[in-house]
Amino acid sequence: MQLLSSILFLILLGIGFGFFIKNARKIYRNINLGRDINRSDRSSERWKNMAMVALGQSKMVKRPIAAVLHIFVYVGFVIINIEMLEIIIDGIFGTHRVLSFMGPVYDVLIGVFEVLAFLVIFAVVIFWIRRNILKLKRLNQKELDGWPKKDANTIIYFEAILMVFFLVMNAADYYLQTINYTHFAQVGSFPVSQYISLIFNGMNPEVVFYVERACWWLHIIGVMCFMNYLYYSKHLHIILAFPNTYYANLDELGKFDNLEAVTNEVKLMMDPNADPFAAPAPDAAEAPSKFGASDVQDLNWVQLLNAYSCTECGRCTASCPANITGKKLSPRLIMMKTRDRLEEVGRNIDANKGTFVEDGKSLLNDYITPEELWACTTCNACVEECPISISPLSIIMDMRRYLVMEQSAAPMELNTMMTNVENNGAPWQYNQMDRLNWKDEN
Template identity: 70%
Template sequence: MAYIDNILFVLLLVAGFGFFAKNVKKLVRNIKLGRAEDRSDNPSARWNNMAMIALGQSKMVRRPVAGILHIIVYVGFVLINIELLEIIADGVFGTHRLFAFMGGFYNFLIASFELLALGVIVAVVIFWLRRNVIKLWRFAHGDLKGWPKNDANYILYFETVLMFLFLTMNAADHYLQGVGFGHYHAAGSFPVSGFISPLFNGIAPETVEIIERVCWWLHITGILIFMNYLYYSKHLHILLAFPNTYYAKLEPKGKFENLDSVTAEVKLMMDPNADPFAAAPATEGDVPAKFGASDVQDLSWVQLMNAYTCTECGRCTSSCPANLTGKKLSPRAIMMKTRDRVEEVGKNIDANNGTFVDDGKSLLNDYITPEELWACTTCNGCVEACPVNIDPLSIIMDMRRYLVMEQSAAPTELNGMMSNIENNGAPWQYSQMDRLNWKEEL
């Protein structure tokens, strides 16, 4: 009977981490639905990106208020969860504050955790006010409603409850240490919960111990639940921000990728010695099955990881000139819709024993409309604004490429321009013989 708590704790850990591993496996499978893309070049620059942007939060602080508050929550939540190591050890071995042998350093750690916990609570309250009372434009935008809007609030409530459980657990522990109850030996420094512990004066130590144990169990259970909730939440970026910034594009933002097959044809056309009626020499793998992208399987795995990493912060949309002038395009919505479609395809695969069965839907038209795609000015404002280096423009351009090269479905003005270039060698409708007439005016 003495080991029932330990057994239950181990079962809780196995269930929590087992479900988490299952979700990670599904996440990796869904990201791999995308086509292959090599992002292994220049590893030193990639490690630097990850260190500065994901770990150092360098792009977050471009908006100082949100950036500093986010750093407090991020650092606080990560460091406080270091105490999980002790909680897990105590739960498995039936000990209490196992790491207290570190003495003064342990006291410093617990004090730091408590101050950070208080900082997290303050930051979360400000975040909630910005979303729900002040209603900042990017949080009240039309593309952030329903589940995405509620999810953000759920996370704020979750973090607040976890921090209060942590502080209440410590306050009860501090009180029991003070009265010398049971195995609660003096350990730790409690600059925040020390102000809470007097509330237990006059309460039987046995009752305070129950409060401490309940908070302890709820705290670890809550963290395991939060860990598994990440897959269904925008806060998946807590995990994916690191690989996403590592594999982000390193080339200048204005540089677009050309298809090898198209490049080969253009070079053939420009070769004065080439037979104008000859086809471009084919090389293995240079001709894609489809030009551009109409569904998530046509996008690269990097683009799908981008979609899962999206924090839904709206910085991209608030920087988008097309959106600001009333156009339908929202870069945030592009990423959210891509993620929704990947999830739908993943569920289709799960329901059909690992095989995708055509569901008559696609990312293009069913999720993202041509109107959204053609509203983009390709200014890269969204890419520059994203705090975790997501690239919505690459998805927009791949889907535009499909519309143009597979469906000839470009806007009338663009089709006219391309026809003029093909026939006249210029965007304007006049004879090639007249192209140099402008020089006569010099």
Template identity: 70%
Template structure:
């Protein structure tokens, strides 16, 4: 019976981490359903982007208040993990405050954690007010109904409760230290919880121990729950922001990639030594599908983008098409891509890793053609994203499919391309008549 709490703790820890690792495997599998793309160039720039954007939060502080509050919550998540490490060691070996031997350093760490926990609580409350009382418009777009709206609030509640449990645990521990309770050695500095402990002045020693142990267990179980909740939440960006910024686009934002199959055809047409009537060699591969109609047609970086989306809405807020009432929302493009990818993943799970056609695709079933053609390709969404997500690349790939596979471009665009083909210009005038305007007096 003496080691029962330790055994129970190890069991909970193994189950929690095991389930998380299993979901990470599914996440990796789903992302790698995308096409291969070479993103290993210019590594120093990629490392710098990751350090500045993901670690340094450089694009978050463009909006100073929200950026500062986000940095506080972010630091809370990163730094308090040191305290989580101590809890894990204590839970496995039955110790209490195993790092107390660090002396003044430990006192400083605990004091820092407590101050940071209070700041996180303040930031979470402000974020909740912005969502539910001020009701910022970008949090109430059509795509933010149902689960996305609940998820945004639920994550705030989880963070709030975890910080309260941490402070309650410390406050009870502080009281027990003052009472010289057995097993509760004098360690740590408690600039916040020492005042909270005054609320527990009427509790007996056994009740204080029960309170401290309850808060301790709920805190670590809550953290394991939060860890596994990430896979189902927009807060997956806590983990994926780092690889996503590393693999982000480095070229000019207005530069679009050329299709290899089309490039080969053009080069063949321009080659004076090429025989236009020659039959293709036997080893010549058929041209691949042009553009994208489903998630498997996108590359894996685009699928990583979809999972990394924070649903913050900065992209949609900056989108000129959305501002003028068009259906397009870059945030919805990313959310739809992720939802379709998750649906494909469930099909794979149900068929032991084999994908069987389910009669659906990203185009039409999730993203409409009206949304795609509303985009002005201005790159405002790409510039606004705090974690280097590129919704425009998905839009352009799906447009490419519509034009080159289905000849389904809007009539105005078809007219323009027809004029370029026939007249060498986008206007419906014969080349011989172009200068007629100059003869008019």
């Protein structure tokens, strides 16, 4: 019987981790569809940023209540899943609480796990109330209708149920320990589940044993399901927040990248001594095949990583002045649409044996409209607010660049301004010689 149990457990692990690795490879492939960008510089700053933002949750504290609750869930899941090591060993070798040889340290660990499990349940209940009863505005906007809202609630249910299985398993274990049932030696500390164990008083010990085993199996099956559900969920940030913050743009906000090839052309035009017919320098940058981005393949891989990392919390949209004043732009929706298009491209590649077949669609127009792009004020509020250093603005600017440089599709006001700069050396529509006329008005 024990051999059969171990075999079933190994099959479960194989299926769970095999499916997870398969989907992780798809995500890795999709992210690498983006253009190359060098983010290997300033490694010490990058490690510090990852430690502070992803691990230390430093940007979450701007909203203290949500931050404390999120820390309960974050720390709880990270630390409680240390117990997965024991569950895996027990499942493979048929042992029971194999790490109990650690003595007092084990007692402390189990006690901490239980307190954290209780705090996780408390936090996710509050999260559920905020989403579904209090209906916080940023968590109930129209862009979250359908799958996004269902996904958010599914994660809450997953987290709560996993913690309940864990505590009921421990409660049954504790009860069986107190009555010296077969191999249940008195180990561990159970500050929460000892009270839950009262429900087993007077129950047949064999029934309690099966309850403990059922919760043990349901907990590990739930963990495998949760791990593989992440691929379909916004909660990929649980994993991707770390590389996302490491590879984040460390330049000061407001500094935009210039295309070197364009910069060189402008310098050439402004240099009266330059020979326009001279051969370019050997190290001169070549003009890109396309200016800006019209589809996900035109974005860089960090931007695509951003799209997969977005948790749809809405802090970016809640702080966006364009969105607040009723404009169509939502930075959160920019990230969601980028991810949706990237997933569509990925499915296209899967269906065509590893090759993308043109489908007549693009990120621009089919997913994101020019109206959304031009509503942005480039204030960087969305970048500043994001808890894991995502930059919707970089995607917006690349798509604007495509509209201007490839399609000459800038708004009339912008075209007028650029024409004035070209003709008059200033954004205003009057001659350079008249610039100082204002001083004569006094």
